[in-house]
Amino acid sequence: MxxxxxxxxxxxxxxxxxxxxxxxxxxxxxxxxxxxxxxxxxxxxxxxxxxxxxxxxxxxxxxxxxxxxxxxxxxxxxxxxxxxxxxxxxxxxxxxxxxxxxxxxxxxxxxxxxxxxxxxxxxxxxxxxxxxxxxxxxxxxxxxxxxxxxxxxxxxxxxxxxxxxxxxxxxxxxxxxxxxxxxxxxxxIGGLKALDSHEVARFEHHDNMLPEFNHDHKGSEERLARHHLKEIISRACRQGLMISSYGTISCRVSDNSFLINPININRRALNIDDFVLIKNGHKENDKVPSRAVKLHTHIYEQHPKISCIISTQPPNLAAFCVANAKMETRTIPESYIMLEDIPILPYGSQFEGGREVVNALGKHVPILLIANDSVLVTGQSILETFDRLEAAEFSANSLIDSRIIGKLQPIQDHELQDLKDKFLS
Known part of the structure; x- marks a missing residue:
C-alpha cells in the first residue's frame, strides 16, 4: 500500500x-x-x-x-x-x-x-x-x-x-x-487475565528460523494451494475472523511439504507469492515464515490426516482465551458435531515446538484454545477448517450474549450421546 x-x-x-x-x-x-x-x-x-x-x-x-x-x-x-x-x-x-x-x-x-x-x-x-x-x-x-x-x-x-x-x-x-x-x-465471562512482561517477552523469542532451499519451480498443486490460502485469509479478514496484524494459516501440499503465511506482513495485503513453502524442515529461500512454523510442522508430522491449520484471534473466541475460560460446546447440535469438546491450554504451550498442543489434538479434538494467544483450528481441507473456525466464533458469540439474558441450558448427557453415536462414532 x-x-x-x-x-x-x-x-x-x-x-x-x-x-x-x-x-x-x-x-x-x-x-x-x-x-x-x-x-x-x-x-x-x-x-x-x-x-x-x-x-x-x-x-x-x-x-x-x-x-x-x-x-x-x-x-x-x-x-x-x-x-x-x-x-x-x-x-x-x-x-x-x-x-x-x-x-x-x-x-x-x-x-x-x-x-x-x-x-x-x-x-x-x-x-x-x-x-x-x-x-x-x-x-x-x-x-x-x-x-x-x-x-x-x-x-x-x-x-x-x-x-x-x-x-x-x-x-x-x-x-x-x-x-x-x-x-x-x-x-x-469472568474478567481478563493479562500477561506480565516476562510472558510477553517469550513471544518475541519464538524461534522460526529454518535452513533454506532454492525454490525455482512451483507445481500446479502448489500454485492452486497458494490461491486457496489467499482467498481464505482474505475471507477471514472480511468476516472478522482475522485482523491485519495477526493470524496464521497453512495447508499441506504433499506429505513432506506445506505452505504457510510469512511473518509481519499485513494479512489483508498478502499476495499468493508471499506464502512460504516448507519442505523437509527447510524453508523457501529469501522468505521468513510465521513464528508458528515449527508448531505447524510438528502438527503435520504427528497428524497425517490434518491438511490445514488456522491460528487466529476472532474477538469472541479470543475473549475465552484472555479470560482463560473453558468454552461450552453443548449448545446446539451443529456446534457440537463440528467442534466437540474444546480444551484450553496454558499460555506458553505453543512455544518450543508446541508438544502440548500437538499431543492435545486428535480425531475428537480438532480445535483448541491457547490462553492469551489464539484459537487453533485443524481440518482435512482448507474449507473444513475455515467452516470450523466460523462455527466456533459464532458459538462463542452466542455463549457470551446468552450471559446477559439467562443461564445456559446445555444439551443433556443422553442427548449428547445420541449425537455422538450418529455423527461422531
Missing part, C-alpha cells in the same frame, strides 16, 4: 475502516506527512463511505491547501502530533465502538492480553477532554504522544493512532480496537 501516492493510501484506508464498521459516515480522519513536510488529509464534511482519492486535501507548511474541499477540522491536532513526534508519519483518528466505550468510561485498554498486541500497540496514552478542533485539544494529544505512546484514548471522544507509515498505523488501530472489544467480551 505504501508505495502508492498518499491520496490513494488514505482513500483506500478510510474505505477499509468504514466497511469494517470502525467509523461512521461523518466521523474520523486520516493524514500522512510527506517527505517535504506537507500533509495529506481527509476533507471536512465528506461522506466516508464514498470518499475517493480526488477528495484528499494537500496542506502545505505555510497553512495553504489545495483540494476540492476544506481540510478536516481536526487538522490542528494532526499537526501538533507531527511536531511532537517526528518519527510519526501517518495518523488515524476515529470512533470505533469498543474504543469509544473505553473513552466514555475514561479508561485505556490493556494491550498485554496477547503478546502481539503489546508489541504492536505498547502502552496506550490518555488525553483529557478538550473542544474538538481546538488548539487545546492538539496540545493535550501531543502531550500524550510525547512520552513515546503510539496510541492515545481521547477522553469522551475516540482514539488517535500513529505509525511510521499508514500500513503500520492501520494495523495498530485495528489491533487496538480488537484489544478493546476482546477485553469487554472477556469481562462478561
Amino acid at each position: 505504501d508505495s502508492k501516492h498518499p491520496k490513494y493510501q488514505i482513500a483506500e484506508t478510510i474505505e477499509l475502516i468504514y466497511k469494517n464498521g470502525l467509523t461512521t459516515t461523518s466521523g474520523g480522519n486520516i493524514s500522512i506527512k510527506d517527505a517535504d513536510g506537507s500533509i495529506w488529509i481527509t476533507p471536512s464534511a465528506v461522506d466516508k463511505g464514498s470518499l475517493t482519492e480526488r477528495d484528499i486535501i494537500h496542506v502545505f507548511e505555510d497553512g495553504t491547501f489545495n483540494g476540492l474541499h476544506k481540510p478536516s477540522s481536526e487538522l490542528p491536532f494532526h499537526e501538533a502530533i507531527y511536531r511532537a513526534r517526528p518519527d510519526i508519519k501517518a495518523i488515524i483518528h476515529a470512533h470505533p465502538p469498543a474504543l469509544v466505550s473505553f473513552s466514555i468510561v475514561r479508561k485505556t485498554p490493556n494491550t498485554s492480553i496477547i503478546p502481539q498486541a503489546k508489541f504492536l500497540c505498547g502502552e496506550v496514552g490518555y488525553a483529557p477532554y478538550e473542544l474538538p478542533g481546538s488548539k487545546e485539544l492538539g496540545e493535550k494529544i501531543a502531550e500524550a504522544f510525547s512520552d513515546g505512546s503510539q496510541s492515545v484514548i481521547m477522553e469522551n471522544h475516540g482514539t488517535v493512532v500513529g505509525g511510521k507509515d499508514l500500513s503500520e498505523t492501520f494495523m495498530r488501530f485495528e489491533t487496538l480496537e480488537f484489544c478493546a472489544k476482546t477485553s469487554i467480551r472477556a469481562e462478561i
